[in-house]
Amino acid sequence: METTPSHIPAVRIRDLEKIFPVPLRRRQVVALRGLSLEIAPGSVYGLLGPNGSGKSTTLKILLGLVTATSGTSEIFGVSSSRVASRVDVGFLPENPYFYKFLTGAETIAFYGKLCGLTGSKLKARTAELLDLVGLTEAGDRRVGSYSKGMLQRIGLAQAMVHDPRLLILDEPTAGVDPAGSRQIRDLILQLKARGKTILLTSHLLEQVQEVCDRVGILAKGHMVREGSLDILTGVSGQTEFIIENASPDLQKEIASLAASRGARLVTARQPQLDLETVFLQATEAAKPPVN
Numbered sequence: 001m002e003t004t005p006s007h008i009p010a011v012r013i014r015d016l017e018k019i020f021p022v023p024l025r026r027r028q029v030v031a032l033r034g035l036s037l038e039i040a041p042g043s044v045y046g047l048l049g050p051n052g053s054g055k056s057t058t059l060k061i062l063l064g065l066v067t068a069t070s071g072t073s074e075i076f077g078v079s080s081s082r083v084a085s086r087v088d089v090g091f092l093p094e095n096p097y098f099y100k101f102l103t104g105a106e107t108i109a110f111y112g113k114l115c116g117l118t119g120s121k122l123k124a125r126t127a128e129l130l131d132l133v134g135l136t137e138a139g140d141r142r143v144g145s146y147s148k149g150m151l152q153r154i155g156l157a158q159a160m161v162h163d164p165r166l167l168i169l170d171e172p173t174a175g176v177d178p179a180g181s182r183q184i185r186d187l188i189l190q191l192k193a194r195g196k197t198i199l200l201t202s203h204l205l206e207q208v209q210e211v212c213d214r215v216g217i218l219a220k221g222h223m224v225r226e227g228s229l230d231i232l233t234g235v236s237g238q239t240e241f242i243i244e245n246a247s248p249d250l251q252k253e254i255a256s257l258a259a260s261r262g263a264r265l266v267t268a269r270q271p272q273l274d275l276e277t278v279f280l281q282a283t284e285a286a287k288p289p290v291n
């Protein structure tokens with residue numbers, strides 16, 4: 001299926017503008033203004049921004065669910081206006097809706113059938129996806145009884161059912177606890193290692209930092225910052241050292257050496273664990289022993 005030449009971006013958006021009319025009020029909402037971005041095949045791109053900044057609207061236009069007022073969008077070189085652009089794409093919407101009387105396994109099988117899978121292939125793919133998103137044990141429970149995090153995982157499995165080259169995930173870890181979101185993060189990295197391209201939106205900036213190669217920051221429909229993560233987050237003109245067993249004397253010496261060379265020691269402090277690591281260590285330790 002992988003026939004697109006590698007120099008063609010997985011996603012190309014040019015000068016996108018979206019104005020939503022507000023009926024009866026003679027007003028309009030400008031959701032996007034002159035948005036452009038490109039995503040290289042095999043990379044993970046994070047679209048960030050405050051509530052209402054236009055993230056979901058961008059994804060919906062890309063998927064052909066909403067029509068742009070002006071500008072163009074393409075997936076692997078095919079315009080979003082063509083059905084063919086969506087053949088190799090999986091989508092996790094912001095608020096996924098599932099039939100609550102189906103079990104998790106039946107839900108995945110349902111989407112698999114829509115994508116043309118049948119018989120033993122469908123059965124194997126369903127089991128594989130349930131395992132991939134950590135829902136094997138809950139697979140025969142009704143989706144109506146699932147927690148928010150479990151629903152999010154079923155949504156991810158559904159998006160991957162036809163093994164698409166591009167995954168578009170609107171807030172994949174919304175409502176998921178730290179252990180669950182770490183699994184989702186690992187899954188995204190696993191998919192990237194298999195050559196998939198991923199476009200995601202999120203409000204969880206640390207997680208974005210861990211998985212994304214590039215990020216774009218939207219504000220009021222404008223792209224206000226865009227670039228590779230290293231460049232966006234690197235502090236220019238500073239170098240960080242982590243030294244083990246540095247006595248107060250050694251620290252003083254380092255500071256005066258730096259000063260004598262026209263440099264300045266800005267901070268000397270104990271490195272901190274992030275709260276997520278502390279949380280995971282504490283909750284792992286509290287788990288009842290198996291048997």
Ligand SMILES: Nc1ncnc2c1ncn2[C@@H]1O[C@H](COP(=O)(O)OP(=O)(O)OP(=O)(O)O)[C@@H](O)[C@H]1O
Pocket residue numbers: 020021029030031049050051052053054055056057058094
């Ligand atoms: N169908 C619609 N009709 C009218 N206005 C809309 C519609 N969809 C979105 N908007 C408006 O467009 C703007 C961008 O919305 P969008 O859902 O893209 O934001 P977002 O960045 O995804 O926000 P969030 O972080 O809350 O998910 C908002 O002002 C929103 O009210």
Ligand SMILES: [Mg+2]
Pocket residue numbers: 055056057094170
């Ligand atoms: Mg949104």
